[in-house]
Amino acid sequence: MTKKFVVLLLLAGLSSMFVGLLLGYSPDTALNHTARYYADNTVADTGAANIVTAIIVTYRGLDTLGEVTVLFLTATIVALILSQARQPGGVGSRKAVAAGELLQTGSRLLVPLILLFGAYVFVNGHLTPGGGFQGGAIVASATLLMLLTDPFRRFSHRLISVLESISGVLFVVIGVLGLVLAGGFLDNRILPLGAFGSLFSAGAIPVIYTLIGLKVGAEFSSMMASLSEAED
Amino acid sequence: MVYVALITGFVLILMGLYGALTNRNILRIIVSFTISSTGTNLVLIAVGYMSGRTAPILDEAVNVADAAARIIDPVPQALVLTAIVIGLGVTALMLTYAYKLYETKRTLDISKYTDLKW
Amino acid sequence: MSTIMFAMSLLLAVAMVGSAYVALQGKSLSIAVLAAGAVSLFASVMFLILAAPDVAMTEAAIGSGLTTFLFFFVLGRVRGAKDD
Numbered sequence: 206m207t208k209k210f211v212v213l214l215l216l217a218g219l220s221s222m223f224v225g226l227l228l229g230y231s232p233d234t235a236l237n238h239t240a241r242y243y244a245d246n247t248v249a250d251t252g253a254a255n256i257v258t259a260i261i262v263t264y265r266g267l268d269t270l271g272e273v274t275v276l277f278l279t280a281t282i283v284a285l286i287l288s289q290a291r292q293p294g295g296v297g298s299r300k301a302v303a304a305g306e307l308l309q310t311g312s313r314l315l316v317p318l319i320l321l322f323g324a325y326v327f328v329n330g331h332l333t334p335g336g337g338f339q340g341g342a343i344v345a346s347a348t349l350l351m352l353l354t355d356p357f358r359r360f361s362h363r364l365i366s367v368l369e370s371i372s373g374v375l376f377v378v379i380g381v382l383g384l385v386l387a388g389g390f391l392d393n394r395i396l397p398l399g400a401f402g403s404l405f406s407a408g409a410i411p412v413i414y415t416l417i418g419l420k421v422g423a424e425f426s427s428m429m430a431s432l433s434e435a436e437d
Numbered sequence: 438m439v440y441v442a443l444i445t446g447f448v449l450i451l452m453g454l455y456g457a458l459t460n461r462n463i464l465r466i467i468v469s470f471t472i473s474s475t476g477t478n479l480v481l482i483a484v485g486y487m488s489g490r491t492a493p494i495l496d497e498a499v500n501v502a503d504a505a506a507r508i509i510d511p512v513p514q515a516l517v518l519t520a521i522v523i524g525l526g527v528t529a530l531m532l533t534y535a536y537k538l539y540e541t542k543r544t545l546d547i548s549k550y551t552d553l554k555w
Numbered sequence: 556m557s558t559i560m561f562a563m564s565l566l567l568a569v570a571m572v573g574s575a576y577v578a579l580q581g582k583s584l585s586i587a588v589l590a591a592g593a594v595s596l597f598a599s600v601m602f603l604i605l606a607a608p609d610v611a612m613t614e615a616a617i618g619s620g621l622t623t624f625l626f627f628f629v630l631g632r633v634r635g636a637k638d639d
Binding site (some may be wrong): 438439441442444445448449450453455456460462464465467469470471472475478479482483485486488490491492494509514517518521522524525528529531535536539545 | 627633
Binding site (some may be wrong): 207208212216230233234237241243244255256261272274275279283286332386402421428 | 505536
């Protein structure tokens with residue numbers, strides 16, 4: 206009982222802090238200095254129409270490199286910890302039933318469509334809302350549908366890890382190319398900027414975002430495959 | 438409208454913290470952490486909103502010339518995008534550790550794991 | 556027009572707090588996980604009302620889809636444990 210009382214006391218203190226923050230908040234009426242710089246100079250600097258994409262890939266590209274590294278570490282740790290629980294060839298201890306005909310036929314229709322939609326989302330990241338992380342999550346949903354349909358299928362971890370490693374290495378190589386050929390690390394002016402609003406514009410942003418989308422999709426798929434293959 | 442989102446975000450953070458501190462089942466603690474991080478992202482996006490303006494994407498609705506007067510702040514959205522993805526990574530790690538803990542003692546009650554208590 | 560937006564955001568806020576309450580006090584673990592997925596879904600619509608389409612797409616795909624599936628994979632492996 207005293208434990209709940211102490212917890213409620215802590216939450217009361219925290220909520221008084223939040224009320225103080227809420228009362229002192231007044232919405233802005235004009236953009237602040239940083240946002241106005243991004244609004245005025247994004248098209249001239251990078252040629253992208255989606256300002257959030259331009260910030261993630263070029264202006265703050267080093268943060269994205271760090272985030273991709275953290276995701277890689279997470280996928281590796283999950284695969285490492287769960288691989289010690291797996292018995293080799295222990296399929297017989299599973300009591301899963303095979304999926305019905307409706308699910309199998311439906312997934313044969315839906316999986317290529319989902320993969321196509323995911324590829325569309327991360328290729329068009331610089332023109333419309335979208336990008337590498339959203340497209341990668343959609344591609345991972347296609348893998349999930351395949352896992353649900355056929356629980357006994359063993360995904361080849363080699364293919365997923367090869368895809369992920371190549372995408373990561375190419376991402377860093379493009380960053381270093383930006384250092385050598387243009388202004389700085391992960392600068393997108395190594396490819397021509399092109400016409401504003403067309404698909405092949407904004408320099409190297411579509412290429413970088415495609416690589417990020419493939420890498421994130423491969424990592425999420427590997428995490429889910431590891432979790433579903435861990436034996437009891 | 439911004440105040441509705443801010444208050445909801447703060448309430449979600451407090452409810453998530455309460456759930457994480459008083460539950461005993463490990464999986465319920467992880468669910469509470471997920472709710473708390475959703476609340477934090479909501480507060481961050483609500484701070485960057487300005488009424489009467491639209492999303493920071495330059496297409497036929499917003500011209501390039503008068504972009505600075507028509508769009509909202511794009512920086513909180515970039516930060517929250519990163520936060521959501523890393524939140525999923527942390528949840529996956531927590532679930533893996535919960536599964537390994539379950540394998541050693543076959544119980545999900547956190548008060549049974551007293552190995553590190555003194 | 557803005558009163559409709561305000562009413563929608565109020566409705567979403569009530570639905571979010573209600574789902575979070577169900578997630579914390581739900582009797583079985585499956586109901587709690589599904590309620591957390593519902594909180595994420597309502598938050599994604601709220602992000603769209605707050606003029607952030609990129610974040611809404613990411614939250615819908617990752618928070619509402621992949622997190623719920625991760626939970627259900629682990630729930631399927633820990634059969635036989637007592638609830639709370």
